[in-house]
Amino acid sequence: xxxxxxxxxxxxxxxxxxxxxxxxxxxxxxxxxxxxxxxxxxxxxxxxxxxxxxxxxxxxxxxxxxxxxxxxxxxxxxxxxxxxxxxxxxxxxxxxxxxxxxxxxxxxxxxxxxx
Numbered sequence: 206x207x208x209x210x211x212x213x214x215x216x217x218x219x220x221x222x223x224x225x226x227x228x229x230x231x232x233x234x235x236x237x238x239x240x241x242x243x244x245x246x247x248x249x250x251x252x253x254x255x256x257x258x259x260x261x262x263x264x265x266x267x268x269x270x271x272x273x274x275x276x277x278x279x280x281x282x283x284x285x286x287x288x289x290x291x292x293x294x295x296x297x298x299x300x301x302x303x304x305x306x307x308x309x310x311x312x313x314x315x316x317x318x319x320x
Contacts (some may be wrong), residue, residue, distance in 0.1 A: 234312075238307035
């Protein structure tokens with residue numbers, strides 16, 4: 206074992222309380238978003254047949270599903286072909302999107318009492 210093995214970490218400082226609070230709020234909103242999506246997808250009486258019925262109920266629903274899949278594919282291709290500096294910022298987009306979903310479901314929970 207090297208005696209100076211951890212000298213490179215001498216300048217690293219712990220996160221400030223503000224950064225810890227931001228991280229906790231981010232995780233809480235993401236968990237709210239995931240729980241809200243799970244409740245809506247697997248809620249009372251909802252089956253995969255109901256998902257298929259919703260997709261085939263109208264052309265708009267089918268087009269919306271296809272556009273969502275295409276958007277995910279385009280984002281993945283964009284994110285995998287850009288420089289590492291830009292990728293760092295583009296990779297935060299799904300986090301911010303899930304936080305927005307979490308804000309929506311948290312608002313619904315606080316105002317109506319259910320997801």
